[in-house]
Amino acid sequence: MTARRATVVVFLLAAATLAATVRLPAQTAPVWTVPEIGALPRDAHGMQVREGRDLITATYAHIGPNVADASKRYAGNNLACTNCHLQAGTRKFGLPLFGLYGDFPQYSSRSGNEITIEDRLNACMTRSMNGRALPDDSPEMRAMVAYIEFLSTGVPAGQKLPGMGAGNMPELDRAADPVRGRAIYLRACVSCHNTDGSGIRNSGPHTALGYMMPPLWGPDSFNDGAGMARLTTIANFVHFNMPHGADYLNPQLSVEDAWDVAAYVVSQPRPRKAGTDKDFPDLLQKPLDTPFGPYADGFSAQQHKYGPFAPIRAEIERLKKERAAKR
Ligand code: HEC
Numbered sequence: 626m627t628a629r630r631a632t633v634v635v636f637l638l639a640a641a642t643l644a645a646t647v648r649l650p651a652q653t654a655p656v657w658t659v660p661e662i663g664a665l666p667r668d669a670h671g672m673q674v675r676e677g678r679d680l681i682t683a684t685y686a687h688i689g690p691n692v693a694d695a696s697k698r699y700a701g702n703n704l705a706c707t708n709c710h711l712q713a714g715t716r717k718f719g720l721p722l723f724g725l726y727g728d729f730p731q732y733s734s735r736s737g738n739e740i741t742i743e744d745r746l747n748a749c750m751t752r753s754m755n756g757r758a759l760p761d762d763s764p765e766m767r768a769m770v771a772y773i774e775f776l777s778t779g780v781p782a783g784q785k786l787p788g789m790g791a792g793n794m795p796e797l798d799r800a801a802d803p804v805r806g807r808a809i810y811l812r813a814c815v816s817c818h819n820t821d822g823s824g825i826r827n828s829g830p831h832t833a834l835g836y837m838m839p840p841l842w843g844p845d846s847f848n849d850g851a852g853m854a855r856l857t858t859i860a861n862f863v864h865f866n867m868p869h870g871a872d873y874l875n876p877q878l879s880v881e882d883a884w885d886v887a888a889y890v891v892s893q894p895r896p897r898k899a900g901t902d903k904d905f906p907d908l909l910q911k912p913l914d915t916p917f918g919p920y921a922d923g924f925s926a927q928q929h930k931y932g933p934f935a936p937i938r939a940e941i942e943r944l945k946k947e948r949a950a951k952r
């Protein structure tokens with residue numbers, strides 16, 4: 626061994642000893658560590674978690690409107706939760722279901738009271754899935770909740786994880802423009818979501834009930850009471866996730882194009898949810914872009930649907946201050 630090599634070896638040994646004795650400080654930043662479902666034992670709990678994931682990735686096959694057992698037809702459309710909660714709810718800014726179990730029960734401005742994780746899931750059942758609520762004690766609800774709880778393994782309750790939701794890009798100072806959006810749709814979306822927004826059905830014999838490319842509007846889509854029917858939600862979702870393959874690190878549409886194409890999608894017909902006028906009993910807590918009234922302010926339904934939102938936001942702030950002063 627040459628003297629130089631020997632020095633290197635001694636150095637490496639010293640470094641190894643150092644690493645073994647000097648402990649690196651524990652990582653304190655929240656980490657996006659999705660637990661591995663395949664590593665779960667195949668006991669009752671492990672099987673329930675797997676079943677929950679199946680319900681989320683192939684919802685249409687288990688509780689969709691066309692399943693053989695009529696008593697299991699809870700969803701009103703053939704979407705899967707994973708069409709919006711991307712990669713079975715594990716993708717950053719793809720509306721993750723990761724790490725949120727400990728946040729429930731929580732106050733919901735939509736219902737004006739405290740809701741459980743089951744209530745929240747049923748809000749997607751009756752709106753995004755345009756169907757009916759699953760009973761809290763049904764095996765399907767238990768399995769999906771077990772999966773969502775499993776996804777939060779090791780995430781302390783109340784921890785704010787970056788990557789939740791669908792992102793938060795800058796707003797436009799004009800109304801989003803569905804006419805301009807149509808041209809973007811024809812360029813960037815039509816090949817998958819189809820000219821009439823109806824998507825492309827699965828063709829495989831075991832998956833035939835669902836979609837290869839999900840619909841964005843029309844009778845088999847989410848209804849107008851769904852979160853995805855709000856411009857801000859869909860615009861951010863599209864900016865950070867669409868066309869399929871884009872992600873938050875590599876958005877493909879400009880901010881402006883994302884707002885306009887989202888405006889085109891929300892301008893199209895979709896199922897109507899009954900009773901949405903009762904949503905958000907405190908109108909000052911109603912999201913600015915809720916596409917249905919009543920509203921606390923004097924702005925038109927059109928402006929609530931397409932923006933610009935800054936003037937509405939300022940007026941709501943003023944009304945909140947006015948109310949606080951009266952109390
Ligand atoms: C059409 C898109 C879509 C589909 C399909 C969908 N969801 Fe959602 N879901 C959303 C959106 C958007 C939100 C956030 C709601 C908001 O911004 O008001 C959400 C929120 C949630 C939340 C709360 C998340 C949080 O951050 O607190 C849960 C839990 C949930 N969905 C479960 C499900 C389950 C389970 C299914 C399938 C049975 C499903 N969703 C289907 C769009 C969808």
Ligand code: HEC
Nearest residue numbers: 707708709813814817837838839840841863867868869886
């Ligand atoms: C290459 C195919 C492809 C292209 C192009 C594409 N999408 Fe998608 N889109 C998908 C797939 C597939 C999903 C379901 C998500 C999944 O399974 O990962 C989806 C999901 C969605 C959803 C949520 C689910 C639903 O049914 O509403 C929206 C909204 C959406 N896309 C909008 C758009 C818009 C707007 C464009 C154009 C800017 C676009 N997509 C371009 C394939 C595509």
